[in-house]
Amino acid sequence: GGNPQATIIGYDMKMSVDQAALINGTSSHVLDYDDTLVSFLGHPSVTLFPSLLALSEWHGKSGRDFLTAYLVGLQAGGTIGVCAGLDHYMAGWHATSTLGHLASAAGCAKLLGLNVTQTQNALGIAATQSSGLKRVFGTMCKPFHAGRSSQAGLMSALLAGNGFTSAEDILEGPQGFFQVLKGKVNEDVMGLLGLGWDVVNISQKYHASCHATHSPLEAAVEIVNSENIPLEAINKITIRSSKMALDAAGKEIPSTGLEGKFSIPYCVANALLRGETGTQAFTDEKVNQSEIKALMQKIKVILDPGKTALEAHVDVETMDGKKFSGFSDILQQIPPLSIKKDRVGKKFLDLCGSYLSKKKAEQILRKVQTLENMSNMKQIAEELSTPASKRKSRG
Known part of the structure; x- marks a missing residue:
């Protein structure tokens, strides 16, 4: 010592x-x-x-x-x-x-x-x-x-x-x-x-995962909640992110809680299914649960050359063919100091x-x-x- x-x-x-x-x-x-x-x-x-x-x-x-x-x-x-x-x-x-x-x-x-x-x-x-x-x-x-x-x-x-x-x-x-x-x-x-x-x-981070997962996570949750889409009605979710984001958080099939922090599909599926994105969401057990893996199979992350930082565009398609879109750029959503102080x-x-x-x-x-x-x-x-x-x- x-x-x-x-x-x-x-x-x-x-x-x-x-x-x-x-x-x-x-x-x-x-x-x-x-x-x-x-x-x-x-x-x-x-x-x-x-x-x-x-x-x-x-x-x-x-x-x-x-x-x-x-x-x-x-x-x-x-x-x-x-x-x-x-x-x-x-x-x-x-x-x-x-x-x-x-x-x-x-x-x-x-x-x-x-x-x-x-x-x-x-x-x-x-x-x-x-x-x-x-x-x-x-x-x-x-x-x-x-x-x-x-x-x-x-x-x-x-x-x-x-x-x-x-x-x-x-x-x-x-x-x-x-x-x-x-x-x-x-x-x-x-x-x-x-x-x-x-x-x-x-x-500041309010989800216990790589910052590159936050924009797609928040955009997907906003779409599903605002449109009242039941999870079982989702056919597929397409996320378009930058090379920088995919480079940092592009793990498609995480097998551990640590890997889950760097997986856009897991972080999005977890937020939609469980609604809790704190530290307890990133255990080996939760990453490997069958229900989370089933939802992850519906999530596809693709490279968008037009995006340069951590912003993300998300499309949600339902079983009946309806499509809903959303966008989030977490790094541009810095709240006023008083709100940040309270949240931190x-x-x-x-x-x-x-x-x-x-x-x-x-x-x-x-x-x-x-x-x-x-x-x-x-x-x-x-x-x-x-x-x-x-x-x-x-x-």
Whole structure:
């Protein structure tokens, strides 16, 4: 476990700061229920929160320090993501991991107060470690990517702060990040720096599956509910999605709960049949039930070259030949902050419900919602540490 420097969330346990980032980052992505940022090409917070929490606890940083570093890391990751572009993602790189290394390094560099040269080195150290292949989606390696990127970014900043060096042009230089990992140098992006914050464009998840499943899921449910179509009356459902969506969530016949999270047919069938899209929907048993497989056989997902992101067009045809159509673009449906705050709060309490008492969960939520006023992040770390005696029984 190393030196007891930082809390392991949910346990009365501390480990070294880098191990805490790895474990908390991995566990935070296991459910695939975390936020998405288009410019980041993936899930930013799961790479930033664990490393910044561990480092803040270790150094006794304030909530404002933590949030400032989070914004810096998020902005750095999003900006590099725009430069990398879809070519990077479509080549097979898991951007949450590749860009997460850099975002975590940038955020930790800010939290540690590194100078420009040290920050360049931190990014260089992180970039040369950057990896993560999409081939492992639907396995335990995907959440491991998140934890590893958070850990690597933290270690990169610590190394740079102690004089460790790397290439200063690691992003745009010959045989650097962009050239090797199928990115590009986008000069237009440079002119946009400082004009806005990516944090306002974060999209939260309200279904515990890959974000590429959300648009077809919501469009199909809207059609069936608004038209009062009995499930037994459905002849077929045709979903038209982008290459990006199919690349991420194109598993046609999942056999495990993890694979189900990356299967558009399963996620649509599950939402229609059961109406529950939270964590309990993604077990091995539920993915393999005969009734869900029967409905999945009626669902066909096809590539629509005209679609470029996570939007989806859905057609439902009934046994008597009637056709109904719908469209959804989940990433364009970001609600106002007040509504988002309420929905995220309810989601948090729901996820904690089987683990913490309602009183304890509400106490943590209140402190998180006023994090900018916290004088020392050790306070929130202590709240997130839960002795076994205070946890709800899961048996």
